[in-house]
Amino acid sequence: MELYRRSRNAPVTDWMILINVLVFLYTALRGGMSDNDILLRYGASYTPYIFEKHEYWRLLTAAFLHFGIRHLGNNMLVLFVTGNSLEHALGHVKYLVFYLLSAVGTSACSYAVEVWMRREVLSVGASGVVFAVLGGLIWVLIRNRGRFEEFRTRNLLFFSGLMLLGGFISEGVDNVAHTSGLLIGFLLAVVLYRRPAVTLFSTDMT
Template structure:
């Protein structure tokens, strides 16, 4: 009897998406989410506040803040399409830990780079964690000989290439968080993911 992972609902991933959407709507009621001062007030990443005032919780809260509707929409579509695959592969608890470790780790590395380069900007978004999810899937797909459920290595590599190309050619994109999240996702998947045994 074969294990049918695709039938299992990914409740953690769905909950993360719902929280992102609800917090975005809350911020929209307070003012436009393109207002960086508003985002700083409600938990966005900004190194002088995080380090200078000890508000380290922003490493996590910024993962639920998005700068405008298109930012939210793009991130949530990718998370909706890919996150459930990784949650089924890892299990609910491991996926929860994986998502937040990747997101927080990407934010910390991005902040340190911004401090070192003296480019102190407001940053927010789930993309560090989402790139972590992509990194985790790249590892899981590779372990499963190029395919996991409906995902293939080629699809994931193309997604990474297109996303990074958009980041480096566009403006206002936190490429440090993207690359950090991707690398952290691959490394963490090595620790968390175990290829399931096949039951016939």
């Protein structure tokens, strides 16, 4: 157990998962798992409300809401597995900044496309952030010659591709958030990640 605590050491990731779960339980108790009115009340992204009422805070709050237990579970599972490694790479404060900017950035990209296509879409979910974490890890792997903790570039690219494909062949999925998440996460990691310098030690045997 002590080894697990030392190796994980990802309080921001764990707190984000906890907040998502608690928000889900709170809205579920009010019938909001698939009730659009409840989700709108608690911060879902909805194009007319943002465009006409200027409720831009929804670009952030939407990332903490989910349509159902499967939607929540899938996102939190991937975040649990990948988020801790990115948090180790960036550090706790930078990772928190990364997480919040990814949430707003992916929601903003989806909103911009919806306005451009003149669609009125209600969107919730942390999948944009999840893809941003994958994008960030890809840059970390590049900077570390294809290996970082348990991840390898080929495996992560394959996993990211499968997740993207799953979105495109499914209905009701915000693929703009997914694709923009990969790009936003990659670019944020370029700015925020600094590879630790390697220190060489020598021993004087004389």
